[in-house]
Amino acid sequence: MHRTLGRTSLCDSPAVFLAAAGLCLALTGCRRAGSDEPDDGRLRVVCTTGPVADLARHVGGERVRVKALMGPGVDPHLYQALPADVARLNAADVVFYNGMHLEGRMADLLGRLGRRKPVFAVTDALRERHAERLRPLPGADGEFDPHVWFDVALWAACADFVAEKLSEVDPGHAAEYRRNAARYEAELHELDRWCREQLAAIPEEQRVLVTAHDAFGYFGAAYEVEVHGIQGMSTADEADLGSVNRLIDLLVTRRIQAVFVETSVSERNVRALVEACAARGHRIRIGGHLYSDAMGPADSPTGTYAGMVRHNVNTIIKALR
Ligand SMILES: [Zn+2]
Numbered sequence: 001m002h003r004t005l006g007r008t009s010l011c012d013s014p015a016v017f018l019a020a021a022g023l024c025l026a027l028t029g030c031r032r033a034g035s036d037e038p039d040d041g042r043l044r045v046v047c048t049t050g051p052v053a054d055l056a057r058h059v060g061g062e063r064v065r066v067k068a069l070m071g072p073g074v075d076p077h078l079y080q081a082l083p084a085d086v087a088r089l090n091a092a093d094v095v096f097y098n099g100m101h102l103e104g105r106m107a108d109l110l111g112r113l114g115r116r117k118p119v120f121a122v123t124d125a126l127r128e129r130h131a132e133r134l135r136p137l138p139g140a141d142g143e144f145d146p147h148v149w150f151d152v153a154l155w156a157a158c159a160d161f162v163a164e165k166l167s168e169v170d171p172g173h174a175a176e177y178r179r180n181a182a183r184y185e186a187e188l189h190e191l192d193r194w195c196r197e198q199l200a201a202i203p204e205e206q207r208v209l210v211t212a213h214d215a216f217g218y219f220g221a222a223y224e225v226e227v228h229g230i231q232g233m234s235t236a237d238e239a240d241l242g243s244v245n246r247l248i249d250l251l252v253t254r255r256i257q258a259v260f261v262e263t264s265v266s267e268r269n270v271r272a273l274v275e276a277c278a279a280r281g282h283r284i285r286i287g288g289h290l291y292s293d294a295m296g297p298a299d300s301p302t303g304t305y306a307g308m309v310r311h312n313v314n315t316i317i318k319a320l321r
Contacts (some may be wrong), residue, residue: 006145013098016168022064029291041061042100042171043064043094043166044064044093045060045093045094045096046095047069048068048079048098048102048106048296049070049076049103049105050072050295051098051155051305051308053066053067053068054304055155055305056096056162056166057243058159058180058181058184059159059163059184060177061176061177063170063176067247070089070294072294073263073264074105075265076098076102076264077102077105077171078105078235079105080106081189089109090104090113091116094120095119096122097110098120098121098123098148098149099121099122100121100144100148102147106235113175116233118165118168123144125157126148126154126158129142129157130157131223133152134148134155135217139233145233146216146319147215147219147233147235149218150219150222151221152191152195153188153222154194154218155188156183158191163181165179167289196222197314198313199224200224201208201319202316202317202321205258207224207226208225208226208250208256208320209225209226209227210228210230210247210260210261210273210321211229211230211261211266212235212261212266212267212269212292213233213262213292214231214232215292216232219312225316227300230247230269239269244276247278248280251284252277252281253272256284257284257287258285258319259273260289260319262290263290264291270286272285285319287316287318287319287320288318289307290316295308
C-alpha cells in the first residue's frame with residue numbers, strides 16, 4: 001500500500017507540488033496528509049468565501065471536493081483563520097481566494113502557503129484581463145474594490161481562470177474543466193440579464209441602495225443603481241460622521257423608502273440611520289437582509305451564488321419599487 005509522504009517536506013515549490021499531486025491522484029488508496037477524509041481521487045479544493053467556493057464547485061464539478069472556510073454570516077474583512085482552517089489549507093491540493101485584500105487578515109497565511117502549493121486569487125483573472133472594469137480604491141494607487149462578484153458578468157469571467165488553474169494541477173481533466181466553466185459562464189450571463197431587467201423596473205429616482213458597508217459598488221455600476229454604504233469598502237473601517245450626515249440628508253430629502261442590512265455585518269449602524277431619519281420626520285424602513293460578503297446556509301436557496309444574487313435583487317425590488 002502506497003503511503004503519502006509528508007507534503008510539507010516534499011513540496012517546497014509549486015512545480016514539485018504539482019508533480020506530487022498528479023502522482024498521488026494516479027494511485028488509488030492514497031491517503032492525503034493532514035486530512036482524515038477518505039481519498040476518492042477528487043481534488044481537494046479549499047476556498048475562503050462562499051462565492052469563490054461556488055465558482056470552484058461549478059468549474060470542478062465531479063472532479064473536486066470543495067470546502068469554503070467562511071460560512072454564512074462570516075465577514076471576510078475581519079476573518080482570521082482558525083487552527084482547523086490551517087489544517088484544511090495544509091491538506092488542500094489547490095486553494096482559491098478572492099484577493100484584492102478582501103481576506104485582509106489571512107494575507108500572510110495565504111502568501112506563505114502559496115510558496116509551497118498552488119494558491120490563486122480569482123480576481124487576478126480580472127486584473128489581467130478586465131482591468132478597465134475594476135473600481136479603483138480611492139486614495140490607494142493600484143488597489144481595487146474587492147467586491148467584484150456583484151457584477152455578475154464580471155464574476156463570470158473568473159470561471160475560465162479557475163478552469164485553467166484546476167487544469168494545471170489536474171491536466172487529465174482539463175477539457176472537462178473548460179466545458180464546465182463555459183456552461184457556468186453562460187448561466188451567469190443569463191443571470192446578469194435577469195438582474196438588469198428586474199432592477200430597471202424600479203423608478204430611477206428610487207433606485208438607491210443604502211447598505212451597512214460599501215460592498216455594492218460593482219452592483220451599482222453594472223445595474224445602474226446608486227449605492228451608498230455607511231462604512232467604507234472594508235468593515236474594518238470606521239463610519240465617517242460627515243458621510244453619515246450626508247447620507248441622512250439624502251434619504252430625507254429624496255424620500256427614500258428603505259435601507260438594507262447585510263447578513264455578515266452588524267445591523268447597528270443601519271438601525272441608527274433609520275432612527276436619525278425618523279428624528280428628521282422621515283420614516284424609512286429596513287428593506288430586508290442582503291447577502292453581501294457571505295452566502296446563506298448551504299441547504300437554502302441563498303447557499304449558492306446565483307441564489308444569493310436572486311435573493312438580493314428580489315429583496316431590493318420589493319422594498320424600493
Ligand atoms: Zn465587504
